[in-house]
Amino acid sequence: MMNDECGMMNQNGDCKKGNGAAHNPFARMRRRDIKKRTTGIIHRGRGYQSSVYLVEMEGQRGAVKDFSRSPRLFRRLVAPFLLLREMRALQRLQDTPGVPRLYGRIDRLAFVMEYIEGTPLADFKMGELPPEVFPRVQGVIDGIHQRGVAHGDLKRRSNLLLTPDGEIFLIDFAAAVIGGRRLRPLSNWLQKQMAAIDDKSVPRLKKFVAPELLTQADRDKLDNPTRLEKWARRLLKR
Numbered sequence: 359m360m361n362d363e364c365g366m367m368n369q370n371g372d373c374k375k376g377n378g379a380a381h382n383p384f385a386r387m388r389r390r391d392i393k394k395r396t397t398g399i400i401h402r403g404r405g406y407q408s409s410v411y412l413v414e415m416e417g418q419r420g421a422v423k424d425f426s427r428s429p430r431l432f433r434r435l436v437a438p439f440l441l442l443r444e445m446r447a448l449q450r451l452q453d454t455p456g457v458p459r460l461y462g463r464i465d466r467l468a469f470v471m472e473y474i475e476g477t478p479l480a481d482f483k484m485g486e487l488p489p490e491v492f493p494r495v496q497g498v499i500d501g502i503h504q505r506g507v508a509h510g511d512l513k514r515r516s517n518l519l520l521t522p523d524g525e526i527f528l529i530d531f532a533a534a535v536i537g538g539r540r541l542r543p544l545s546n547w548l549q550k551q552m553a554a555i556d557d558k559s560v561p562r563l564k565k566f567v568a569p570e571l572l573t574q575a576d577r578d579k580l581d582n583p584t585r586l587e588k589w590a591r592r593l594l595k596r
């Protein structure tokens with residue numbers, strides 16, 4: 359665990375906590391600091407992808423997600439919205455087990471969050487994941503759903519990390535949908551539909567690396583498209 363305990367953060371990335379402000383060295387990070395503070399490149403984004411940098415400040419580690427090198431039009435029109443969407447989801451999920459803590463917004467193309475030392479589940483092959491990992495993944499997914507957030511991109515196994523302690527973390531909330539809000543019937547509905555898709559993640563994972571663990575309920579989930587998937591298929595066929 360990181361030792362910085364930022365309970366709440368306002369839009370400026372300032373930390374607020376009931377029992378006095380906790381220190382978050384990344385709260386006021388600016389774009390010019392990224393280069394100075396980078397100690398490693400976690401992910402070099404290609405095309406529309408973001409780049410993710412390992413940064414260090416006052417002995418603490420953070421991960422900067424940055425879209426500043428993406429193609430111009432995408433950078434102007436799409437990236438800021440993806441970033442905002444992800445930051446909102448992380449903010450809503452502050453203190454949820456298995457979700458990186460949001461440390462602060464840098465500008466409209468970058469933010470900084472807790473660095474998770476872990477291996478993407480995409481790197482594991484058949485038989486390489488211990489069986490206790492699967493209920494843990496489901497536990498984290500249930501946790502975010504209970505807080506009204508659907509992840510929306512768990513099909514990509516690179517968005518789930520396994521730490522050396524055996525903990526599971528979800529990353530990449532760019533497609534997340536927040537539900538459970540008043541006067542937002544469409545988002546609330548979409549969040550429920552996306553949550554049903556998130557729930558296919560563990561069966562899919564088992565199918566890849568441990569098919570012997572698939573239960574009948576898992577098979578049913580794999581065989582039956584969710585309502586949203588059916589709609590999407592119908593639309594795409596046209």
Ligand SMILES: Nc1ncnc2c1ncn2[C@@H]1O[C@H](COP(=O)(O)OP(=O)(O)O)[C@@H](O)[C@H]1O
Pocket residue numbers: 400401403407408409410421423458471472473474475476478516517529530531532
């Ligand atoms: N908080 C983090 N801690 C450690 N590694 C991370 C973190 N966030 C992202 N990464 C790494 O960077 C990669 C790309 O990040 P991601 O948020 O998935 O961006 P993209 O939208 O390009 O898929 C991830 O697959 C993961 O390896």
Ligand SMILES: [Mg+2]
Pocket residue numbers: 514516517530
């Ligand atoms: Mg990703």
